[in-house]
Amino acid sequence: MPNEPIQLPLLPLRGLLVFPSMVLHLDVGRDKSVAALEKAMMDDQIIFLAAQKKVSIDDPETSDIYHVGTTAKVNQMIKLPNGTLRVLVEGLDRAQIIRYVEDEDEFLVEVEKLEDIQGDPHEEEALMRSLLSQFEEYIKISKKITQETLNTVTDIGEPGRLADIITSHLSLKVKEKQELLEMLDIKERLQHLVKLISNEQKVLDLEKKIGQRVKNSMEKTQKEYYLREQLKAIQKELGEKEGKTGEVGQLREEVEQSDMPEHIKEVALKELGRYEKVPQSSAESSVIRNYLDWLLALPWTKRTRDTIEIPTAEKILDEDHYGLEKVKERILEYLAVQKLTKSIKGPILCLVGPPGVGKTSLAKSIARSINRNFVRISLGGVRDEAEIRGHRRTYIGAMPGRIIQGMKKAETINPVFLLDEIDKMSNDFRGDPSSAMLEVLDPEQNVNFSDHFIEETYDLSNVLFVATANYVNNIPGPLLDRMELISIPGYTEVEKLHIAKEHLLPKQLKENGLKKGNMQVRDDALLKLIRRYTREAGVRNLERQLATLCRKTAKIIISEEKKRVIVTEKSIEDLLGKPVYRYGMKEQEDQVGAATGLAYTSAGGDTLSIEVSHYRGKGKLTLTGKLGDVMQESAQAAFSYIRSRAEELRIEPDFHEKYDIHIHVPEGATPKDGPSAGITMATALVSALTGRAVKREVAMTGEITLRGRVLPIGGLKEKSLSAHRAGISTIIIPEENIKDIDDIPESVRNGLTFVPVSHLDQVLKQALVEEENEDN
Template identity: 75%
Template sequence: MANGETIIVPLLPLRGLLVYPTMVLHLDVGRDKSIQALEKAMMDDHTIFLTTQKEVSIDEPTIEDIYSIGTLTKIKQMLKLPNGTIRVLVEGLERAEIQSFVEKEDYYAVEITTFKEPLEKTAEEEALMRTMLDYFEQYIKLSKKISGETYATVSDITEPGRMADIIASHLPLKLPEKQGILETVDVKERINRILSIIHNEKEVLQLEKKISQNVKRSMERTQKEYYLREQMKAIQKELGDKEGKTGEVAALTEKVEKAGMPEHVKTTALKELDRYEKIPSSSAESGVIRNYIEWLLSLPWSNATEDRLDVNIAEKVLDEEHYGLEKVKERVLEYLAVQQLTNSLKGPILCLAGPPGVGKTSLARSIAKSLNRNFVRVSLGGVRDESEIRGHRRTYIGAMPGRIIQGMKKAGTINPVFLLDEIDKMSSDFRGDPSSAMLEVLDPEQNHNFSDHYIEETYDLSKVMFIATANNLASIPGPLRDRMEIITISGYTELEKIHIAKDHLLPKQMNDHGLKKSQLLVKEDAIQSLIRYYTREAGVRSLERQLATLCRKSAKLIVKQERKKVTITNKNIVDFLGKHQFRYGEAELEDQIGVATGLAYTTVGGDTLSIEVSVTPGKGKLILTGKLGDVMKESAQAAFSYIRSRADQLQIDPDFYEKNDIHIHVPEGAVPKDGPSAGITMATALISALTGRAVRKEVGMTGEITLRGRVLPIGGLKEKSLSAHRAGLKKVLVPIENEKDLDDIPESVRNELTFVLVSHLDEVLNHALVEEK
């Protein structure tokens, strides 16, 4: 491009605007110096130099504030507007560069040199023009902001420089980019620059189009959902369903947010809620999901009661509600003390084992009260199905969580005292083994993430204080028993029963029967008679029933106005309860030959057992009756073999087993009996029958016998001792190895019974048999 002439022309600085050669444009001019420059140009040859300010905000620009290259233009038209500005129509002629600034008083003037574009075009320029035109056409199709007429106008242009300027004027470029094209004097370079800009703009437009389509698609889906929801609301409103599921789901979502669930449970709940909202109410699955969400919301996830960690208050509560049971109380107080020191102890698993009626369940309730915890009881008696513990899967009709989760819902807190009642009564069948499912519940290492089939999400049971009750530890599987701390409650002495009746049972029954203290008085000797002659049990359940009978009969007398106050004594108790049901005193009224009193352990406490032996002429048969188990039969045979081996020392005919039939019978033949501890009792009764020496009536005994006559230790000594005390025995023979168990026997019983430790049957016979005259 060749340089043209150098001329001096008025200057019009533009703000935020740029004019290319051959471009026609309207301008509004308001600055005084600019208006003066226009007027000067109109007076001369209508030409004026337009260039752009670098900064729009400057009102009085200098040579440094404007670009040096601009456009020499011709003023086509000028019009004064009412607001004082001038609207002018200009046409760009050619590029020009400022050489110097000419100071004028009223306007700006500059000396410029113009650039002449070559009239001829090369083949390369022709190719570049065609490429540029093709790019511009593609850009127009993508942009849709430029009309088709514009493309037609541009395609008619034959000069490459002019075509580049016209296309640049239609591109959405920032001012510095436009100025850059204006300053590119070389035509080929200018076209290449425009090609690069159009290429970039095309890519941006394609990306915009893609984003726009995605947004539109998303908007359409959202609008469609909104439209369908509005329709559904309208339909539900017409059907009288108020707001349908929408309001319900919103309320449930709010509850889920406030429930304090762990994050993984909360995520599951919200996911199920989303499914619930989309499923029609008529669908069966809708009810299943709703049920599931209700269960998740009803479970305690973070709500806990604050433990009362004052050991003294807890001890006071336990003593007020229960007499005796020192071992259990001590264990609870130890737990509290450790909790107070560490504040992080896992819930213990206690198992209260003992006969019915000794207060296992009520003690658990008192423990909850002393700890200030909620109490929940679940009975496991007769549970045979594993799903009773773990719950059923939601795929089954009528599925429900297991008893553990149901109990937690009832408790309402994450740290209740949870009573598993009658844990020894669980059994198993083809539906699974519930005791195996209990292993996870009662294992402190596992129960922090207990899994219920219905809830599916893990539930933390580690803060729960589990207390189990059992009558018979033998029926609890070993692995389950291993996870529990066994505390044995053997039963009550007569003295303890009197205290319990006076302080707890009688006031409770009087209150239940509407009797005041002024209306009924039961004297202590009457309670003692009640215990001795109307009950024979380890616990106090029958005692409570008999006291209830006294209350009922007294209430009847008072209501019929036969008496204003009823006093029950040892003498008139027969009038209320009838004749004595049990005999108190010696197990036998007199010393007898062939009858020995044994002590037995049963699931309902200890009991005395008379073993009878009769010897009749015969052929040496050994007959055993009384529904005896295999172990008991073996004890009888062991005793028989021992006597045969020691016949001379015992002064028995060595051929006794060939000449006589021996019949061993244990009364109450309908009751199954088994166990090794009747060994020495059978041997004593046999020797008594064979030697003719009577057995002392006041002596009871328990111990296993060997073929050499050794006495082996037994279990349940405390229960057996209490039964001996109830039966009125005076002396009890126990194996020497059970000496350690004597400390567990209540002091009142130890004072009234004489315990003799024996290691061999010879010692047993010395104490049990009456001396020969």
């Protein structure tokens, strides 16, 4: 019974033919072919494959395509960047075109499946054996087909399928393969294939004879190669160390005398053997030489002797850095533990703080204090995992990763290794460098650190790693878990003054060609420079301004022939121009509806004036001054508390229905956020609603709850310094912050009165002017 015709999209093939049971990739780019593929994918993924009669035809007609082809299943389809489609097809059955249904936008044909015609099984078996024998001989001569292919073909028991598979592996013309595809009689197909293979064997024999003749006629390059080999042998006999022979001998001597472990020496000598055999002109020669150079340059056992003496380390840290007492104390504790345990294994230090606070120079000081070499790598912007682990040597221009490069630069196996800006690594399609850093920083894993370029393991367990970061939130969790954070919040004004006098100014005088006697900067001028010309947590911009002062002084000395320039608080404006920044000062008199708060910013502390006004209205509360969500919530909490305590505070109980209230924080262009302005807002509100003035010498900081409780805050040290600078004499602080008073410099602490409070009632009692005083 004949097979029922089916409609299928047609994909014409150029220079290619697909047999049943054959699986291969096809690249499809012609519009009609793409449309046929898309239609097949929309239906049941079955398509009809037929070869073109001529390869040169780009837009074939129906008459240009063979009528017998193969039905196939599209197993996979991928769109390539150049717009073509790459498909994986699997041949199913022979079929022939009965008629063309559509040939405009795509080829749609009606096909009928063709069945093989079986013959005498014994004859077919004999032909199969003959075919396999011939195919085996063909493989031996051609060497283009692997032995695995023969093993696969030998296992096929169906004669028709065997003929198709063998045909697909032969280098035949499309026309010859088409003849075999159209042969339905299996016996005829096997006989024809045996004849074709026999002819192919004769052609291959001729090719082999021609190749032998070409080989025997030596070309110029081959002659040169043999002559070079003879020259090397002559040089060796004469004892000359010229050319590559001498170079290899020198490298072998360097490897033997190096401090490499035995297993690394074996690898190096093996690579050296390969280098000796590879021609000098070969690209592989330079790759092997580069690899050997890296193995010889890396430190394998060389180390500096640790001199961990805590008094010496403390002295060096104090010399290099003013202030940062807690940071230096933690570093000394770390070094003390290392001295007792005589082991470097332990937490990785991570110095966290704003730019310019001295994180990198602290790491240098650690290296100097324990007599270790210092090496730094910057991780800012590193996206590629190969930056850490290195590139494999199969790539052109391959190099080791930054860790191995750093070790080469350090020249010892136990340096202080600074991983700068570890928070600025990111990941993309090239890998995740932060994951690669896990192996580097884990004391249990870095004994056997593996770099893709070096390939052999490298011991990083003796390295003292120190990392720096600006923002903790940007460091991935698993990486952060391997590090101990040491926070460097920034310098106070007093600390900046000492740093400028003792470190920055002498350095800039030297760099700008000035002597100590050429320029004198008074303390009041330095303070003005710090307050009015810089606003930062660190001292980087301060150093730039001091450099400007030095340059201006140098110009005055040269042009006006002066020997000495004295910079005072008044004359600094002539040199640097008008002040860039302002800072808050206390009010000139007691104010109603205005309270002074204290704020903590990345550039230190500052005073914060909060103003409240009320007027007839319907109880609307307005907040202005570019306040963040937390600060707005603090204002709502203060407002709700005052409503709940209106009678006790002698405020009209229905004030929230009769008045609109406006809370404003000046400097509206500057974003402000945080809960510590809660009690300041509440005090300003009570002052406005009761008419009682707020004492001008009082500033405050603290978070407020709906029940009037005062909660602790952060940055008390910086806030106290800003209050002292603004002329404030009394600071109201949360009771739980008493422990932080010891961190404030003594000179500032002695000039301030700290009033600890736990409830808003205590705040109002201290901050508001007494009613009887106002009556007077």
